[in-house]
Amino acid sequence: MAGTMSEKRDLRLIHPAPTREQRQIVPNEVLGMILFIGAEVMLFAGLISAYAVVRAGMPADAWPPPGQPRLPIAFTGFNTLLLLASGGAMWFGGRKFAEGADKAVPPVLASLGLGAAFVALQGYEWANLLGEGLSMQSSPYGSFFYLIVGTHAVHAVAALLVLSVATLRLRAGELTEHAFTALRAFWYFVVLIWPFLYWQVYL
């Protein structure tokens, strides 16, 4: 019995229990964000699927419905470039983080600025479209437009707010690498899903 206890003690010395950090294959923050993004992808997939079915059920000359304003393809195309540039700046910020948290602040601020410009220009576009008579109640075309683009805008605004707080913590050196990775992943999701929505809704 005593020999068995001794053997166990020896084994613990040879194979020490892994630390918490060693056991974490995927950091909690990143795993949580991956699951959240997965759910959000399915939300947008459901919205786009409903849109595709309704659109396919309409006669070709009835989509967009006669009398309803056309969506500003070129203007939103430019806005899409702003959002993609914002994603690029965030990616650069992630690379700079390895050199030091303070080095990541300028690209992240640039990313925030470009993202805010995207949201502001979307708001301007919405104001124009509402003025021209496209509303949630005007037609299924308007309903789907505001629902899909609005859902994305809510995500963009929420991400910008969270990233603003994160930038303050980044400047103070309080943001952990894992938290920064998770937040960047969410912003990449907001950025990368937009071209798909643009293609489906605008083109």
Added chain:
Amino acid sequence: MSRVHAVWAVALAGLTLPGVAEACAVCFSATESNRGAFIGTTVFLTILPLLMIGSVAFYVYRRVKEMEATEPGA
């Protein structure tokens, strides 16, 4: 018409006139493009979660391999 004939008549109508029946409450337009959209979105919504789960599994696999490679004494 006997009862047997009536049953046969209903069965025959069911076999020859399936296009009249619209079992799906939201299938309000049975056009070819609409049917294509239903099939396309069904395939899309079926494959997408599998792709995402597969991607996460691959990411975890790569992380495990990375951790094994960076372990001291590996």
